[in-house]
């Protein structure tokens with residue numbers, strides 16, 4: 001094992017000046033040995049770490065990179081806006097253009113607001129639901145991730161019971177459990193918040209059941225509560241119309257971020273007429289929420305996704321990967337489960353409670369230039385071509401062989 005690589009030197013320096021050496025979801029210490037912490041550059045569906053190793057990237061920066069790293073059309077729009085100005089005394093024309101674009105694109109949207117991170121968007125949705133209804137209870141699915149502030153953080157450290165006093169839980173795709181939680185909330189129900197699909201960490205992913213989605217809509221309508229769709233992770237990968245459009249259900253409020261500006265920092269909340277008044281009155285803001293560059297990036301990203309039908313491309317490439325892996329696993333006699341939409345695959349191994357097989361497999365793939373994740377859902381981008389998928393499948397084939405040899 002080399003101990004003086006650029007990555008290791010940076011880790012040692014970070015250890016002194018960055019808490020824990022790194023924090024949050026991009027902390028490589030949570031991944032098996034062999035995963036890099038620091039990256040030098042990205043282009044298309046490729047990524048280079050600071051040690052100069054190249055990978056076909058199946059995490060896409062954990063979602064934001066939907067067209068590929070450094071996409072030329074996005075870079076051009078960014079440079080044009082950067083030359084004019086980014087952070088001004090107010091927004092630029094781009095903000096109105098982008099709000100118009102989202103309202104034209106997303107069936108439930110009558111208006112849009114912008115922020116920076118997914119957590120800003122989910123938290124704003126919750127605030128809006130409470131403001132509009134004058135009620136407090138928010139129903140969340142057990143195990144669902146909606147962000148990293150106290151009301152929704154999955155980790156208890158630094159969070160008080162009071163921060164979460166008005167949360168009640170249900171089980172995703174289980175209408176009876178949602179009905180029970182609605183009954184428990186009584187006349188204090190402000191909102192039900194759902195993810196695009198069940199994409200909980202380390203578990204098989206579950207697409208939304210259409211009957212469950214319709215029941216959630218009915219219950220919110222009957223109680224005058226908001227149906228909030230957290231489309232932060234899946235938005236613009238499955239469809240450009242909002243992920244529950246695929247099951248024929250429109251939310252009242254949607255939270256967006258990650259893929260909407262191909263890697264530039266932007267989040268959005270879209271909502272319908274019912275919530276316009278509350279949205280015009282609540283005080284939600286941030287120093288960088290009006291900056292123009294990421295909005296220019298978003299406009300270019302949407303144009304390109306629409307032009308090439310990005311969701312369909314990602315789906316096709318995701319299916320090619322899924323079918324290849326399924327065939328390889330069967331040939332190697334190794335039980336795997338692939339779940340989630342093809343654009344956002346999750347690969348888990350049978351009889352692998354501590355993820356030791358998943359860890360070994362992904363490290364073997366990593367050595368061969370393919371960046372997979374052993375537990376989290378992965379992400380395709382529109383930059384992945386047949387040739388990239390086939391390159392990845394060569395690596396996974398060898399990774400299965402290495403696993404079978406153990």
Ligand code: PMP
Pocket residue numbers: 116117118119120122145146147148195230231232233257258
């Ligand atoms: N909701 C979902 C479904 C997410 O996947 C994420 C980010 N992983 C968030 C909210 C929070 O977004 P951010 O990290 O940008 O605050």
